[in-house]
Amino acid sequence: MSNSIEQLISALCCLPGIGPKSAQRMTYNLLERKREAGLHLAESLKTAIDKVQHCTKCRNLCESDLCHICSSTRRDQSLLCIVETPADVLALEQTNSYNGLYFVLMGHLSPLDGIGPKELGIEQLRARITIEIKEIILATNPTVEGEATAHYISNLVKNQKIKCTRIAHGVPMGGELEYLDGNTLARAFLGRQRVTTNS
Amino acid sequence: MSNSIEQLISALCCLPGIGPKSAQRMTYNLLERKREAGLHLAESLKTAIDKVQHCTKCRNLCESDLCHICSSTRRDQSLLCIVETPADVLALEQTNSYNGLYFVLMGHLSPLDGIGPKELGIEQLRARITIEIKEIILATNPTVEGEATAHYISNLVKNQKIKCTRIAHGVPMGGELEYLDGNTLARAFLGRQRVTTNS
Numbered sequence: 001m002s003n004s005i006e007q008l009i010s011a012l013c014c015l016p017g018i019g020p021k022s023a024q025r026m027t028y029n030l031l032e033r034k035r036e037a038g039l040h041l042a043e044s045l046k047t048a049i050d051k052v053q054h055c056t057k058c059r060n061l062c063e064s065d066l067c068h069i070c071s072s073t074r075r076d077q078s079l080l081c082i083v084e085t086p087a088d089v090l091a092l093e094q095t096n097s098y099n100g101l102y103f104v105l106m107g108h109l110s111p112l113d114g115i116g117p118k119e120l121g122i123e124q125l126r127a128r129i130t131i132e133i134k135e136i137i138l139a140t141n142p143t144v145e146g147e148a149t150a151h152y153i154s155n156l157v158k159n160q161k162i163k164c165t166r167i168a169h170g171v172p173m174g175g176e177l178e179y180l181d182g183n184t185l186a187r188a189f190l191g192r193q194r195v196t197t198n199s
Numbered sequence: 200m201s202n203s204i205e206q207l208i209s210a211l212c213c214l215p216g217i218g219p220k221s222a223q224r225m226t227y228n229l230l231e232r233k234r235e236a237g238l239h240l241a242e243s244l245k246t247a248i249d250k251v252q253h254c255t256k257c258r259n260l261c262e263s264d265l266c267h268i269c270s271s272t273r274r275d276q277s278l279l280c281i282v283e284t285p286a287d288v289l290a291l292e293q294t295n296s297y298n299g300l301y302f303v304l305m306g307h308l309s310p311l312d313g314i315g316p317k318e319l320g321i322e323q324l325r326a327r328i329t330i331e332i333k334e335i336i337l338a339t340n341p342t343v344e345g346e347a348t349a350h351y352i353s354n355l356v357k358n359q360k361i362k363c364t365r366i367a368h369g370v371p372m373g374g375e376l377e378y379l380d381g382n383t384l385a386r387a388f389l390g391r392q393r394v395t396t397n398s
Contacts (some may be wrong), residue, residue, distance in 0.1 A: 002263075004247040011242075011243035014229075014240060015228070016228045025215060031248065031251050032284070038213070039244070039245065040213070044210035044211075045237050045241040047206070049230065049238055049241075051203045061231070062201045063202065
């Protein structure tokens with residue numbers, strides 16, 4: 001096997017979920033049949049890594065100083081949704097059910113990995129919370145770290161007159177109770193809501 | 200989502216087995232945490248695509264005119280193993296059980312896809328088959344196309360005084376007869392060999 005092939009295989013292993021065997025398959029596939037697509041991929045990688053930075057307001061990934069959500073005048077400036085990653089913003093945007101602003105932590109509190117309030121831009125978040133904001137929606141993941149992060153942020157805004165909410169945890173749509181873990185089921189019971197009948 | 204992020208996601212979809220969702224995950228992972236690895240990947244892609252060509256003797260992928268197997272003096276010059284892809288060469292080399300030369304078809308006969316003898320370099324193969332070669336080992340895949348390709352090549356050398364063999368088909372090591380398909384089992388029966396007892 002030639003040197004540059006070996007190097008490409010090991011470089012592809014940096015992609016999440018790609019091991020040596022998949023990387024080898026990708027390398028041969030690119031070199032045998034998709035050289036143009038490969039060059040295009042190399043170009044796209046460089047361009048994206050050169051251009052993409054963080055939005056100065058919400059820390060989301062974008063190409064300019066302000067992302068398209070922060071610079072939009074059509075968004076509800078009184079709602080602030082706090083998420084862990086840019087992928088979460090995308091997932092929420094795709095639901096078309098939220099029209100407020102975001103703040104991206106780029107991670108969650110994880111002291112053992114050296115990720116504290118400073119790394120999550122909590123100072124920047126504090127500066128973001130002005131009189132304009134009426135509600136903060138905590139949409140961190142329902143993991144131990146995500147819950148801890150949500151708890152930490154809710155403590156920050158406790159003394160201010162801002163409504164602080166957490167996204168609902170419970171049975172996912174289309175799921176079956178039988179196959180759900182006990183933790184989720186317990187949360188679904190705790191969070192039960194009164195049925196409103198239209199009669 | 201910014202333009203160059205979208206472009207990177209769609210460019211990553213050219214990799215085999217990568218759909219939009221995995222490509223999105225890779226993109227965010229690279230941009231959030233692995234920018235250096237991403238640049239290295241872009242560089243490796245370019246280098247490999249620029250440098251890697253086909254060995255003029257065996258058609259395998261390599262950086263020079265002759266690959267390291269064809270240019271080696273330690274290989275048995277009288278054995279020629281015919282495989283479909285460079286990945287097959289690698290797999291055979293890793294078994295450490297073959298010390299001859301290779302010829303890589305870069306595909307198999309598939310008239311419907313426009314792949315005929317010309318695309319597989321059959322002329323080049325014919326030129327390779329000199330008096331030096333004593334045995335040709337057909338190691339194409341045991342698929343319909345692979346079998347047809349093996350049959351075609353065996354016809355080519357029929358009239359020459361060259362031994363032409365096909366790799367054995369049968370029960371894979373560690374497999375269980377109970378779960379094997381009937382076709383393989385039938386081949387294993389047809390290809391049964393006399394047990395040699397050391398007594």
